[in-house]
Amino acid sequence: MLLKACKSTGYILIALVTAAVLTRFIYVWSTVYGPQAITSFCKENILTVEKVTSQPKELPKETPETPPKETPKETPKEPWHVGDLLMPEGLKYPQPRALIGRRDVSAVTPWNSPLVWEGTFDPLVIDAVYKKMEPRVAILVLAVGKYTRFLKRFLETAEEYFFVGYHVTYYVLTDHEDEVPKIKLAARRQITTIKIPGANRWQEVVLSKMKWATVYIDQQIRNETDYLFMMDVDSVFYARFGAESLSRLTATLHRGYYMSTDRDGFPYERRRASQAFIPAGEGDYYYTAAVWGGYIEDMYKLVRYCFEKSEIDTKNNIEAAWQEESHLNKYFLYNKPTKVLSPEYLWSDYDQVPDNIKVVRISQVVKNYAEVRPNV
Helix, strand or coil, rough: HHHHHHHHHHHHHHHHHHHHHHHHHHHHHHHHCCCHHHHHHHHHHHHHHHHHCCCCCCCCCCCCCCCCCCCCCCCCCCCCCCCCCCCCCCCCCCCCCCCCCCCCCCCCCCCCCEEEEECCCCHHHHHHHHHHHHHHEEEEEEECCCHHHHHHHHHHHHHHHHHHCEEEEEEECCCHHCCCCCCCCCCCCEEEEEEECCHHHHHHHHHHHHHHHHHHHHHHHHHHCCEEECCCCCEEEEEEEHHHHHCCEEEECCCCCCCCHHHHHHCCCCCCCCCCCCCCCCCCCCCCCEEEEEEEHHHHHHHHHHHHHHHHHHHHCCCCHHHHHHHHHHHHCCCCEEEEEEEHHHEECCCCCCCCCCCCCCCCCCCCHHHHHHCC
């Protein structure tokens, strides 16, 4: 109690001394400057106090702190695209002529896309330009059931003729991984085996091509390649198949319908109930589903479209006339291919070669369908 009393007395003394000093200060100020100085001093300071208490004081602007570092977001990979068509200096090749070339075939479609035949391109020039861009090219094939027997010759001949000197990956989708042959591959070329289930009907096999392509392009292939071809494994390469085929979407003319067949004679799906329906009076060409390709993102859109449309057909208890080929032709009719390959790029060992086919680049082999197809 005594301690508290002492403290209180000390506070009182301090207050009295302060008041005495202030009083003396006011007296001196008024003596020197006059009474009006006191009034002015008090007025200015009272207004200042009122101003400070009535309005929040503006905080000084601080130097902005360095924002916290964010985890860098992975930039999505853009699809590979054709760059500048740069020609190396000093390359010697025949002079191109505007009025000399193939006169027995058309080299352009009605929508002004190239239609590729032997004699419409120079392989030396094509490779000189495209190899500098280093595109990663791939083939996807299904080898299901007894069709694995065709793999060895397909891969060996592809090594001899398909995009020689380029980075190539063969994606083999199979239900018999142990039957995928080990063959000698050139530099920057590889085989990737992907396990898929088998099927009881050959129609299910060809329809599943779009399904599995959709799944594995999305999960894996789009990160490993720039350009993808879909091909039938029961085929053999006989001549060059190269960069002249590159475009966003490349279709191939079916050998059976390219010469004189009227569009209403094409084997399109004609039943309205199917998602692949094409009405009479419409159509450009009839394309094969055994060879076609494109940039990976454009291919993904195409195979996903065909897969989803075939799934709708299945729910409606209908199967397109020529399975995935029917849906492919529907897509290409309304989404024009940016390049069309002549039947040089898929012939058949069953058929005689006509004069307008100067070279057979790839051909389907003769086989016993009853032996290799599960439901024939």
